[in-house]
Amino acid sequence: MQNIDSLLYFSPEILLVIFAAAVIILDLVVKNRESTAVAYLSLVGCICTFAAVLFIHFSFGNEGPISLFLGMIRLDAFSTFFKILLLLATAATILFSLRSEELDARLKGEYYALLLAITLGMFLMASSTNLLMIFISLETVSLTSYILAGFLTHSPRSSEAAFKYITYGAVASGTMLFGLSFLFGMTGTGDLAQIAGRLTELLAAGDIAPLAVLIAITFVLAGVGYKIASVPFHMWSPDVYEGAPIPITAFLSVASKSAGFALFIRFFYTGFSASGLMEAVDWPFMLAIVSALTMTVGNLAALPQQNVKRLLAYSSIAHGGYLLMGGVLLTSEGIGAILFYLVVYLFMNLGAFYVVVLVANEVGSEMIDGYRGLASRAPLVAGAMMIFLFSLTGIPPFAGFFGKWILFTAVLEQGYYWLALVGLLNSVVSLYYYARIVKAMFLEDAGEETDRVSFSTGTFALLSVFVIPTIFIGFLNIFYTFSNISVSVMPIQ
């Protein structure tokens, strides 16, 4: 589709830009530093964008995939799925930020504008079908995340996080760009679908060596792997997660990972799933190894952690590993499982981080020791955290179990028994560190501070937004259908 015609279909993204600009302007106008107007304006921005996404989906969704801006990005059920997921994460992050006490009041305008900008970048990550667009969207997200990670200007830890993030990120982006240039050099096109066709022809004709394709894929994987924090590109994430403001940590662990997976799925499944290509370059096997390593490293490293944010960072690496299993399979069940798991993961992980925000505010600690006796001081919050943690472990009847169950069913269906076993044994390992937090909350005494902590009704309302889906998503048919529809648009051999 031509550029001008594409604009209508692009209206959610345009709305995000408008609201980001409006937030900056409003921040200049409002003099009161304590005002939360900008936060609410960005929340309104999310809602409007959400409405636009739904409107476009219901108006044009049944026309099938639409290619916009001369094939740069694609509008389909898959990208709509991720847009909804990302908007939920952004809205939750804005609400967390409102309650967080660590953010600098003077920089509010920038903060919320950047949040909207990063969401825009992630929208593009989920819908890019051209190498150039892929790189630009990835960089938009990366650059904004560097700033947001270092947003606690008074905290050396936060600055360190931003610095580490940018150093690793620059290397990863550079490597990825190098890989992309290989692909362009070999095929002479940036369009993923055309790359698939050209590579198959070239390989069949023996014009290029399979090794060249493998190298290109590996280099690209560095960029994508960095976004989803897979081994060996995961080293940045514990430091960044620990140093960044808690809402941003929550956002990175959910939204950034989801967008990374969107990009990953589209890139590999559109560009490299042709059977001729698969015979020459067995990238799924390489990914299976990466997946097994990622979950094992994440889980083992999480075991000794004392800082809850850092622990959740490693747990998030491990979950990236579980999700990657779905990517290895090259089946629609595999992708469906990833999408379903991402929905579940969104609620349980954001919920867990919300409790971290609350505890940091009230107890002033991010360490596991700070959670001691929380069950007697704030029973509802402790109960909610317990649900999130056991859901992350994958214990029925919580949604995390259903997510894992679908994932492992898909893996076993393709005969990857070893991978499923590694994943399941990893779940057992993960129980140990999640249970350490539960143990601190429920099994240990609070020590000297035993007074009850009270929270506002709004806090409980927001908490229940995460708790209720974490309990019930698995029991409802609709979510399975939802993720399956979104898969149907992906080309699967």
Added chain:
Amino acid sequence: MLLSLMIFIPLLGMVVVLLLPRESEELVKRVTLLFTLIPLALAVYLFITYDRSTAGTQFSHGPVPWIDAFNIQYHIGVDGLSVTLLLLTALLGPICVIASWRNIEKGIKAYMALFLLLETGMLGFFAALDLFLFYVFFELTLLPMYFLIGVWGGPRREYAAIKFFLYTLFGSVLMLVAMIAVYLNSNIVNGVAEGLRTFDIPTLITLAATQGHALADPDFQMWVFVGFFIGFAVKVPIFPFHTWLPDAHVEAPTAISVILAGILLKMGTYGLVRVNMAMFPQGLAHFTDGIGFWGNSLALLGFINIVYGSFCALAQTDFKKLVAYSSIGHMGFVILGLAAGNDSGITGAILQMFNHGVISAMLFLLVGVLYDRAHHREINGFGGLGSKMPVYTGITTLAFMASLGLPGLSGFVGEALSLLGAYERFKFLTILSTIGIVVGAAYFLWTLQRVFLGNLNPKYEALPEINGREILTLVPLGILTIVLGVWPNFAIDMFRESVTNLIDVLNAI
């Protein structure tokens, strides 16, 4: 419908208890008792009206579609085996609530709520006829158990709770792999996929016996058998997966030890019968092929449990730990009977499941009574209590005698039948297993002597006699041990047809 009511009434009770005010502790206890008495009443009704002349599923509810995308259904029902265990579960429910009446000091509301959740999990597990549902209920018992041990347990409760949780979860993930494998192969006939996949247990049992079906493949059955077996073996527990048991039993509060020994261990053996033996008889055959005078692999494990558990119990000086190890020994008879795979063996095993549930519940309650008074469980620290607490001594003697297999009491019948069945197939191993009975008699009689006979320790001059509430918890169990001792058909009639049915399945291969 009746069955669903029975399963979910405790869950409803949990919600009600959570809504009650924190201060009204008496009310919380009474409400909990009420919500455990209703399932008991329903279980008694089931027990009376159950048609003993057929092995078919009765009182079934469903299949009702639940998660369509994976053809998961809500389907429950009972046969003779499950109705027996449901009765046991429902009976121990109110007994445990009464046993917890005075000795749970903190957070009684949370305790009772978790207990009710646990009861729903256990009842649902024994009634589930959909493999997925079965697994969910199986796992549902983990969470409340973790907290019940971890929060209200003894000094090493945190260690015991997480150990229990990790062991069981390890077993259940292997079971999960096997379960998914069964699901994925459930529609493959002669290598071609036909129709929908299913989790329905009765359907799966039929398919696994159908010539040419993927589930009927001997190699497939063997691997799946192993997966399920490890999952259940951790629960039973079968050597070498038993090490969580002494820790969990010793640290758990009395009522929870009762549930652990009385019901949770039976979940393991019930699973072995319901899934491993009925669904994968060829897998079973693979492991029950003779290995010389050692009988077969399964029988060998049963033998190890009996002898090892008994000798460990003999070495204990902690009263509760002694009872815990004796549980390992007595569960060995169940395994031995199942391994025999004949009429008397399996009947004996199932009877032993029920009897052990009753007797070990009594033993743990009795240990709890003593601990509440003396605040320690060191066997050598007592002596001469017989003169101080004659009623308590009498009941304890009854429980000890039942447990060591005195003829006329229930423990004897189950063990004798198991051994009888086993003797038909492997004589040498069975003869060796009787060592366990001798050692069992030794440790129980020795304990009896050290605690109740001899000179009274002056520290315990003022030890009060067992009170009415405690007697109330023990009397129903004591009556059952006597009744089942002289009239075992009372229970055997319930599952005779189911056992015949199972043996037909085993003989068909």
